[in-house]
Amino acid sequence: MHTTNSVREQIRLEIRQLSAYHVADPGDAIKLDAMENPYQWDSALTEEWLQYLSAASLNRYPDPAACEVQQELRTVMQIPSEMDVILGNGSDELIQMLIQAMNRPGQVLLAPEPSFVMYALLAKAVGMQYAGVPLREDDFSLYMPAILETVKKHQPALVFIANPNNPTGNAFAAEDLETILAHTAGAVVIDEAYTPFTDATFMPRLDEYPNLLVMRTVSKLGLAGLRLGLLAGSPAILKELEKIRLPYNINVLTQLSAVFALRHYTVFEEQTRRIRADRAVLFNQLEALEGVRVWPSETNFILLRVANAEAIFNGLRERGVLIKCLHGSHPFLDNCLRITVGTPQENKSFLDAFTSLLQGT
C-alpha cells in the first residue's frame, strides 16, 4: 500500500527533524520584527520605476549573469575590480550554495552563537556538521580561545561570521576577524548584511586574504522585497560556485528594479542615515528606562533584556506592535527582545506601549 507517509519517510531524516523558518503574520501591526527599512518611495520615484519596469519582457528568460545589476552593485558597494561577484536570490541562497559546494563527509561549518539562524539551519538540511562556538556572554564579542581551539580541532571548510552580528547588533573587533582569517584554511565568509548601518567592512581588504569572501544584501538597505544578495571574492573560488548557481536565479523584475533603485542610491543613503540617527535616539530612550538592559548596536535593530520578555512581547502584540522575542532561542538570550528601528512615529508607538507595559508588569 502506498501512503503519503511512505513517501514522507523517503525524505531525509535531518530534514524531517528540522523546524521550518517561522515568520509571524503581522496583520496590520506596526512591523518592527524583521529589520526592514520602513520608508516607502515618494510618488514621483514610484512613477518613474513603473515606467522603467514597463520595458520588462516577461516571456523571455532574464539575463543569466544579470550583468547590469552586477555593474551597479560593483559601483555602490565599491567591490574591488579584480574580484568576482556572484548573485543570489537573497543572501540566503548564497549561504545555501556555499554549503552545498563545501559539504563533504567529515567537513565542518563553524559559526559563532548566537548568530544568524540560517547558517545552522541550512547546514543541518544537507547533513553538514555544524560547530556553533559561543560568543562571550556579557558583551557578545568573539571568544577567541574557543574559536581558535575549534578551528584547530575541526579545520572547518566554511566559517560564517555576521559582522555586525544578528541578533546581538554588535560589530566584532577587526583584529579578531583577522586572526580567524589567518588561522583558517577554509573559506571565511564575512556576512555584511548591515553595511548601511556601520562603518565596519572587509570589502576593501579582499586581496589581503585569499580565503576571505564578503557577502552583502540589498535587503536591509531598503529592498528586502527584491531578494538580491551578493558574494564577492577571488575568481578562483567564485568560478567554482558559479557552476551550481541556478542559471536564472535573479528574475526579470528584480533585475530591472535593482538597476533602477541602485541608480537612485542616494535615496537609500538618506533613509539609512536617518535610521542610524533614530537608532541613537531610541537607544538613549531605552537606556534611561528602569529594568531594561540595552546593548549598543551597529545595525538597524536593538537588542534588549527585560524581566519577562514573553509578557512584554505579547502585550506589545495586543497593542498592535510586532517585535521579535528571542527568549528560548539561545541560553544567552534569556528574556531578550529585538526591535527593528522604524520611523520616528513607529518608534514612539513602540516606546509608549513598552514603557506602560514595563510599569504594569
Ligand SMILES: *Cc1c(COP(=O)(O)O)cnc(C)c1O
Ligand atoms: C537579514 C540577514 C540576512 C538575509 O539576507 P537576505 O539577502 O534577505 O536573504 C543575511 N545575513 C544576516 C546576518 C541577516 O541579518
